[in-house]
Amino acid sequence: MSDAVTPFQAPIGTHDVLAPRSAEWEGVVATFAQFAYRYDFELVITPMFEDVGVFNRGIGEESDVAKKEMYVFADRGERVYALRPEGTAPVVRAFIQHNPTTPWKAWYVTPAFRYERPQAGRYRQHHQLGVEVLGTDDPAVDVEVIALAERFYRALGLTRFRLLINSMGHDICRAAYVELLRAHLEKNAERLCDEHRTTWSVNPLRVLDCKDPACVAVTAEGPMLIDHLCDDCRDHFERVVKGLSSIDIESQLDPRLVRGFDYYTRTTFEFVADALGGAQNAIGGGGRYDKLAEQLGGKPTSGIGFGSGIERLLLTREAEGVEPRNLVERSLEVFVIDTTTHDVATVLVDELRAAGIATARAYDNRSMKSQMKVADKSGARLALLVGPQEFAAGEVTIRDLRSDDFEQTQRRVARGDVAFAVAELLTKS
RNA sequence: GUGGGCGUAGCUCAGUUGGUUAGAGCGCCAGGUUGUGGUCCUGGAGGUCGCGGGUUCGAUCCCCGUCGCUCACCCCA
Structure with a gap:
């Protein structure tokens, strides 16, 4: 080290993972790979960056992630790319590009990048494990994807987590519902929180997600999407819930569960860890995205998937006091x-x-x-x-x-x- | 983006109400006779007290800025 150069550090919100921590990682990834293969998923590897449009059109330009959290850059050829902020859109893009036979069941492990202020369980580069199924809207697949997550968490030794579930409906019934919600919000706009008082109309669904008591009070009196699903969507949702309970997976209806990406339709879910005290208590989440392939320029293709954050899983295991397990044996002979x-x-x-x-x-x-x-x-x-x-x-x-x-x-x-x-x-x- | 706390050896931390060579434990290295670990003993290396500026006769300790870490809001994994 020369005295003239101040040592470099890992960028804000990123971390080097060294042993013995890295052994835990290896164990978590190996366990997930094992589960993925057990459920008949194949590994897919997609680029770390994509045309920025993949994300803008995928997760929605109005979402916080796209609007203010993406790492967007132009390369030397002036193409505009974004570091992947999430795992699903790139996989769907790859699906469209290669047109594999369906149902296509793929799993991945990847870093994800979001420009946020780091805090407990939140980083600028975090790592996700996930799966996607393209080409079927069979509720049995929803059940299978959720079951994979649930069983995987248990295999890691986690016990104190809950499954929250909701249905976003499909484009028609959701659009109808959004109008109802919009009308309700308009009538009560004055009572909303500072931020939503002016922005509620941009994306009314986001107000449901707001934790400010003011917004909660207003939306509690308003219509809930779950009560306004069309018959098909209602039936689909019921079959998912029933399927889950047939394999003893308890789900908890959360009518306010509106996840941050705009591509979700029908089934949406989130696993929250009770051991994680802070706001960052989601260890995994996902849902169905039956319109995403079209939005990215492909044929209409149903899809569903979930992603789970490795760092959060490790934090949760620590918070639950579970000894690291699934460690890859490393005994020198x-x-x-x-x-x-x-x-x-x-x-x-x-x-x-x-x-x-x-x-x-x-x-x-x-x-x-x-x-x-x-x-x-x-x-x-x-x-x-x-x-x-x-x-x-x-x-x-x-x-x-x-x-x-x-x-x-x-x-x-x-x-x-x-x-x-x-x-x-x-x-x- | 907003706000709070913090920043002393590789790690965990003391410490100086501002004053000569900044400490401990662990870790690391070398010895404790003639080629052999784990315990023990001895010795040693390692710090521009995050960085820059200011106040001062003098700052690691005070002030400002900056960078970083951390926590919270927001959002999410």
């Missing part, structure tokens, strides 16, 4: 100590690793004592020692790091028998 200057460690390590044995070694030609200390801290079960004596004899000393008297358990084997002897020692518990 062998540590090679070499005090010669003949690259013995280099060869041994290569040989053992080729045999599938997790092996580490010391560097920098340190003393035997020093290398032993490193071996001890590494957590390896066995140490292989090669000093001048072993080197001259063409042998290697094998030492069990879990036993306290090395004179009893330490033994020497011929250089050529090392891999076999190590494998044997490792298999007997």
